[in-house]
Amino acid sequence: MYTVKEIFYTLQGEGAQAGRSAVFCRFAGCNLWSGREQDRATAQCTFCDTDFIGVNEDGGKFTTAAALAQRISDTWLGTGGVPYVVFTGGEPLLQLDDGLIAAMHAVGFEVGVESNGTLPAPAGIDWLCISPKGSNALVQMCGQELKLVYPQLNALPESFATLDFEHFYLQPMDSAAQQSNTAACIRYCMAHPQWQLSLQTHKLSGIR
Ligand SMILES: C[S@@+](CC[C@H](N)C(=O)[O-])C[C@H]1O[C@@H](n2cnc3c(N)ncnc32)[C@H](O)[C@@H]1O
Numbered sequence: 001m002y003t004v005k006e007i008f009y010t011l012q013g014e015g016a017q018a019g020r021s022a023v024f025c026r027f028a029g030c031n032l033w034s035g036r037e038q039d040r041a042t043a044q045c046t047f048c049d050t051d052f053i054g055v056n057e058d059g060g061k062f063t064t065a066a067a068l069a070q071r072i073s074d075t076w077l078g079t080g081g082v083p084y085v086v087f088t089g090g091e092p093l094l095q096l097d098d099g100l101i102a103a104m105h106a107v108g109f110e111v112g113v114e115s116n117g118t119l120p121a122p123a124g125i126d127w128l129c130i131s132p133k134g135s136n137a138l139v140q141m142c143g144q145e146l147k148l149v150y151p152q153l154n155a156l157p158e159s160f161a162t163l164d165f166e167h168f169y170l171q172p173m174d175s176a177a178q179q180s181n182t183a184a185c186i187r188y189c190m191a192h193p194q195w196q197l198s199l200q201t202h203k204l205s206g207i208r
């Protein structure tokens with residue numbers, strides 16, 4: 001059973017695939033925060049910008065991979081190009097499995113994933129973005145993109161710079177200090193050109 005908060009068609013807002021049409025499939029639940037505001041301060045991840053509790057009208061509970069893949073495929077509204085799904089959450093690696101990846105490939109989709117890196121990723125993901133969270137041990141140490149929310153006192157860019165990723169991004173932490181966080185990202189990227197700036201362009205443009 002897959003528990004999905006919401007499924008929607010938009011543009012990927014972040015990282016190297018920013019601007020690409022994608023169906024977002026947001027799984028419910030996370031291993032680093034309950035999602036309840038009263039638990040935020042004591043959670044293992046405290047700066048989350050996302051509601052991932054429960055199931056919205058555009059989500060649902062799916063008993064088979066084929067049924068979820070069909071719903072995702074029906075949500076794709078593009079003509080031409082390569083259909084793309086981004087599994088996110090919450091933490092998608094609590095639920096994403098080999099069967100769902102195979103089912104997405106069977107309906108012609110490339111598979112992207114946004115994960116906190118604390119769980120091992122199944123094989124077959126086409127674009128794996130890992131976003132480390134504070135002092136939580138990183139288990140998944142390779143992928144296409146490492147996208148670090150910055151600044152985090154217990155997760156310095158230097159500690160990830162030699163891992164096996166093709167792209168390294170700093171993404172300003174969206175908080176009351178967002179302006180200064182953005183300035184700090186820009187300074188760090190300019191001093192360490194291995195790192196590139198990722199802005200959350202869906203927020204800037206007002207899309208979902
Ligand atoms: C909501 S998370 C879900 C996926 C997964 N649990 C993770 O943390 O990567 C999706 C992306 O948003 C980023 N993110 C979460 N809160 C943020 C914030 N306050 N500012 C900037 N990026 C944030 C995460 O680091 C991750 O790259």
Ligand SMILES: Nc1nc2[nH]cc(C(=O)O)c2c(=O)[nH]1
Binds near residue numbers: 011013089114202
């Ligand atoms: N447009 C858009 N791009 C995104 N990139 C990562 C997102 C996420 O919440 O995982 C996200 C999101 O929620 N919307």
Ligand code: SF4
Binds near residue numbers: 031050091116133
């Ligand atoms: S790990 Fe991801 S989904 Fe979980 S609380 Fe942190 S940012 Fe949100």
Ligand SMILES: [Mg+2]
Binds near residue numbers: 049050
């Ligand atoms: Mg988001």
